[in-house]
Amino acid sequence: MVLAFKRETFRDDYTFRNSPEAVRRFPFPFDADTYMYSVNIEPHVAGRKGSVFEHPIDIDEHYVSEMRDRALVLKNDPLRCQTLPHMDLAGWDLVELLMVSMSEAYPEHFLLERNGNDWHWVNRPLGIDDRFTFGVTSTLPYGPMEYITRQCQGDFCLLDQRDGNLWVDAGMVTTQADWSMDFDLGMNFFEWHAPVPLAHEKGVFERALKFLMQLRQGHPVRRFNWTMSSTPRLDTSPENYHKWGYERALITPENVSERLHLRVELQALWRLPRSNAVVFSIRCYLASMNDIVSVPKWGRRLHRVLRDVHPALAEYKGLTRYRQTAVDFLSKYDDGQETSPGIWPD
Amino acid sequence: MSIKSRPRYSELELDIKSKRHIVVCDKNGAAAAQRMLRTSNVAAANTTVLVIGPGADKEEAGAFESMGCDVVMASPTIEAAMFRLDQVFAKATMGTRIYVAGIEGLIGQTVALAQRYGVKPMSVRQQHCGSLKRRVQCVHCKGVTEDVTTQIVTCAHCGVPLFVRDHFSRRLGAFMGVSADAEEAGVLPPIEEVFR
Incomplete structure (x- = not known):
């Protein structure tokens, strides 16, 4: 399938919009009318055709504009992409994973030719045509992780496994929901998740870590996370919070349908072959409240989830200031009917 | 806690x-x-x-x-x-x-x-041993403010009022400080001495 890439912005004038097709394939994250943290991990296997699960790495209509936004973030703050010295090999593993996946899933857009360690990579949407020696960093214009993640939607962290833990020792993080790669670099799994409320007490991270330490090559897994964004800003970083935080106070009953977005993270994890590191990808999808209520089941369900969300979660996710406005808007689309199980539209 | x-x-x-x-x-x-x-x-x-x-x-x-x-x-x-x-x-x-x-x-x-x-x-x-005062890194300018005893502190480098998050980096040896009035400029909760 040939994708038509949109030209749009995720800052300033916010011209980001989903096409009707993008709304239909939006990964609505709630499989029931209530939400609480759990170890909601499932195998990352190919799903319905046209869905975000069709391919291991999903590329969509926002690809080119998202990559342009990432380049802007990095230009202003290079600390968003960091690698501890021992993670170079994992970076090359990631180059292989992403290039192979992208070129197999989207041959119209990406081409990979391999002759031993002589690799040829063509990225047509971004106008890139590079030859390099696999494993030799000096043959690329950036380090391996930075090179390929400047060309792939989603944030990426590389986790080193040692001493019975996973350590976030490298990452490209520019579309984050209020966490800092620069601050968290080098932390273990528990330290990294320290600010998350309720989940530690429920033992979520202990079970998740145990599970992820056993992750096998060729058997990736995935889970959803979610929050809300008061604009379609991808870079909701703590670094720039003093510049974008005021937008949270601008949601009104008049503009909530357009401005407020459900922000879904499709998180996937792969074991890497050479480094034994784990890739943690965090792909962000945005849908406005108008997008959501265009699917009756989603409108009903989001209303119920937001209305009943635990106050500590609402506070942590930064929803407090506009939650009631959102609930009031969504209530008009909740006729009280039962919703079917699962995430898919009826 | x-x-x-x-x-x-x-x-x-x-x-x-x-x-x-x-x-x-x-x-x-x-x-x-x-x-x-x-x-x-x-x-x-x-x-x-x-x-x-x-x-x-x-x-x-x-x-x-x-x-x-x-x-x-x-x-x-x-x-x-x-x-x-x-x-x-x-x-x-x-x-x-x-x-x-x-x-x-x-x-x-x-x-x-x-x-x-x-x-x-x-x-x-x-x-x-001794005081619980914190070393706080401003997430915005990256400057470190020493000897912080209050939950809100003005960054000694860029001047942004920072809320001290309960998040500590061993690599940096510091807690994270994040703008305390980003959503409403100048509106801060009462400053309390909590890390003594």
Whole structure:
């Protein structure tokens, strides 16, 4: 399938919009009318055709504009992409994973030719045509992780496994929901998740870590996370919070349908072959409240989830200031009917 | 409330298998370090001490010397001490154990420096003594503000009022500070002294 890439912005004038097709394939994250943290991990296997699960790495209509936004973030703050010295090999593993996946899933857009360690990579949407020696960093214009993640939607962290833990020792993080790669670099799994409320007490991270330490090559897994964004800003970083935080106070009953977005993270994890590191990808999808209520089941369900969300979660996710406005808007689309199980539209 | 990213501290315990000991402490931590060294007859003779604080050269340093520590240095401030400590770590050999006792800012900076020499943070033995005041890194400008006792503090570098998050980085030896009035400029909760 040939994708038509949109030209749009995720800052300033916010011209980001989903096409009707993008709304239909939006990964609505709630499989029931209530939400609480759990170890909601499932195998990352190919799903319905046209869905975000069709391919291991999903590329969509926002690809080119998202990559342009990432380049802007990095230009202003290079600390968003960091690698501890021992993670170079994992970076090359990631180059292989992403290039192979992208070129197999989207041959119209990406081409990979391999002759031993002589690799040829063509990225047509971004106008890139590079030859390099696999494993030799000096043959690329950036380090391996930075090179390929400047060309792939989603944030990426590389986790080193040692001493019975996973350590976030490298990452490209520019579309984050209020966490800092620069601050968290080098932390273990528990330290990294320290600010998350309720989940530690429920033992979520202990079970998740145990599970992820056993992750096998060729058997990736995935889970959803979610929050809300008061604009379609991808870079909701703590670094720039003093510049974008005021937008949270601008949601009104008049503009909530357009401005407020459900922000879904499709998180996937792969074991890497050479480094034994784990890739943690965090792909962000945005849908406005108008997008959501265009699917009756989603409108009903989001209303119920937001209305009943635990106050500590609402506070942590930064929803407090506009939650009631959102609930009031969504209530008009909740006729009280039962919703079917699962995430898919009826 | 426990903070998941903040190290849990206990009393310093001598590693009797180590051939050499490096002890870093401030005036609050000096007694803890001395107590630890006294648990062995031979440890002090194989120990380098760096004691920090105004007047430490006259007071605490003498106590370590009279215990028989073979190298005793003193610095008036943590900032000054880090230059000496850098050299001590650079010349340290295999089989050396590092200990630190004092306020969290000293612990954080010692661990962060040791990490640059390939020493794992968990292997530095740490005891917290004295004030709970925090070292806070501004997530916006990256500048570090020392000796923070309130939950809201003005960044000493960029001037943004920061809320101190319960999130600690061993690599940076600091808590995270994030703008406290980003959503409504100038609107701050009452400032309370909470880290004493």
